[in-house]
Amino acid sequence: MATERPLVLPGETIDPSLIPSHPKNPLRLGPGLRHIPPTDIVPTVAGQLITNPAKNSMWIEYNSNRYIPSPNDVLLAQILRSTTDFYLCTISPHTAPATLPHLAFESATKKTRPVLLPGQLVYARVTLANKHMDPELECVSATTGKAEGLGPITGPGCVFDVSLGFARRLLMARSREDGGVGVLEMLGGEEGGGLAFETAVGRNGKVWVGSESARTVVLVGRALQETDRGGLGVEGQRRLVKRLVREMR
Amino acid sequence: MTATTAPEAALGVLPRSDGSAKYSHAGYTVTASVNGPIEAQRRDEHAYEAHVDVIVRPAAGVGGTRERHLEALLQASLSQLILVKNFPRSLIQIVLQVEDSPENDYVNTKLVQASLNFAIMPALMQTAVLALLSAGVPMRATATATAVAVVHQDGAKRTIVEPSPREIETAESVHALAFTSHGGLLLAESEGDFTVKEWDDLYETAKGICCRSAPAKEGMAMVLDDEESAGTDMRQFLRSTMESKVAADLHWK
Numbered sequence: 001m002a003t004e005r006p007l008v009l010p011g012e013t014i015d016p017s018l019i020p021s022h023p024k025n026p027l028r029l030g031p032g033l034r035h036i037p038p039t040d041i042v043p044t045v046a047g048q049l050i051t052n053p054a055k056n057s058m059w060i061e062y063n064s065n066r067y068i069p070s071p072n073d074v075l076l077a078q079i080l081r082s083t084t085d086f087y088l089c090t091i092s093p094h095t096a097p098a099t100l101p102h103l104a105f106e107s108a109t110k111k112t113r114p115v116l117l118p119g120q121l122v123y124a125r126v127t128l129a130n131k132h133m134d135p136e137l138e139c140v141s142a143t144t145g146k147a148e149g150l151g152p153i154t155g156p157g158c159v160f161d162v163s164l165g166f167a168r169r170l171l172m173a174r175s176r177e178d179g180g181v182g183v184l185e186m187l188g189g190e191e192g193g194g195l196a197f198e199t200a201v202g203r204n205g206k207v208w209v210g211s212e213s214a215r216t217v218v219l220v221g222r223a224l225q226e227t228d229r230g231g232l233g234v235e236g237q238r239r240l241v242k243r244l245v246r247e248m249r
Numbered sequence: 250m251t252a253t254t255a256p257e258a259a260l261g262v263l264p265r266s267d268g269s270a271k272y273s274h275a276g277y278t279v280t281a282s283v284n285g286p287i288e289a290q291r292r293d294e295h296a297y298e299a300h301v302d303v304i305v306r307p308a309a310g311v312g313g314t315r316e317r318h319l320e321a322l323l324q325a326s327l328s329q330l331i332l333v334k335n336f337p338r339s340l341i342q343i344v345l346q347v348e349d350s351p352e353n354d355y356v357n358t359k360l361v362q363a364s365l366n367f368a369i370m371p372a373l374m375q376t377a378v379l380a381l382l383s384a385g386v387p388m389r390a391t392a393t394a395t396a397v398a399v400v401h402q403d404g405a406k407r408t409i410v411e412p413s414p415r416e417i418e419t420a421e422s423v424h425a426l427a428f429t430s431h432g433g434l435l436l437a438e439s440e441g442d443f444t445v446k447e448w449d450d451l452y453e454t455a456k457g458i459c460c461r462s463a464p465a466k467e468g469m470a471m472v473l474d475d476e477e478s479a480g481t482d483m484r485q486f487l488r489s490t491m492e493s494k495v496a497a498d499l500h501w502k
Binding site for chain 1 (some may be wrong): 264266267269284285286287288313320330332335336337338383384385386387388389390391429430431456487488491492494495497500501502
């Protein structure tokens, strides 16, 4: 196991035998790696080197707190203010605001665009992330013209901060099997007594929890944060959920 | 306060910052926080690269000329390590708080302009690198640092690694050296009288501590037999610290 996922530090040389080679597909480099032409592939962060020979890709798995935008990430942004053509949104504290065009919503035209007030939340996708420009967001799929779950977030709820690695695990298609997070399923299932709530997880380490009951919002948010900070496994999460539900009653 | 104690480090000690580290070695304890890349102030903004802001805070009192000097040296070294070109117009802020030092800072708070202390340099450097790694700031390489003093003892010159304040007082020269993980010299600051020959010798000593080649898996025993020089293996220390941090972060894998 350890040999398959070696620890790498910035600037270390990667053993050439670990780099996947596919006769036809180009090699895809994920986060934490940089290519120094012509042949060097060097890690830039400390983490585990993961390779996927089937997809001919490799990346570094690590956890951090500061979100750096990259295209096609879905994230939770807060409207800062509106200009003539776009909204300015905050995606992480103390960074340059991202732009969200007024027309980047489902079936939005000049006359029927959604009016968003400062402080409102939007669930959006990053379309442009370039180091020399401010990131650009959209709330509509450019290919289908449908919202596909993106858009302004309405209803009572609250945002909770988690680490980027935990947000990534929550966003996995099979988060319980692949990511080892079952806390949301448990809270909505029999362990949590079938709490009614909804969530929106942003890749920028923000989770919105919505529910009619303020108690439920706080309980779900606390469960997520404690799972993240305590590094709980699935069994630990089950115990946590039982304890929180018992305390709430 | 012995110089022979093994280094200790804890990562992620400050939950609100992007990355943080607490490091203690040779009587010094330093806590660092790293935030970034964040939006730079207009006057610090650079069109093509990130501004690295280093702030050194002493154990007692406010920083003076000595701290500004240390900041300038660290800033120049750390900008070489961080991939500053990846984050134009932004700021990477590194705050280093000295918590404990072997000399009594509470008595000698008035810092004279000429008074330098290179013995603290390795601790500051090491803490900054650990905090940067904890924050996941993209870097070109990692770095390790050490301090060396040359003392005149019984008619012969002797080099002392990680000297104590008493040894620094009597030393003829004090040197702080840092090396990148590629083995390149990153920082070399010297104070006092010394010859080129002496510097060459202590350079080799410092390089032995900072850049000991990682033992290869198959020939581990052999390499350990070869290396029996004094001092801790800083590179191995950095690696084992990061290993435990990454293992804790990726326990779900």
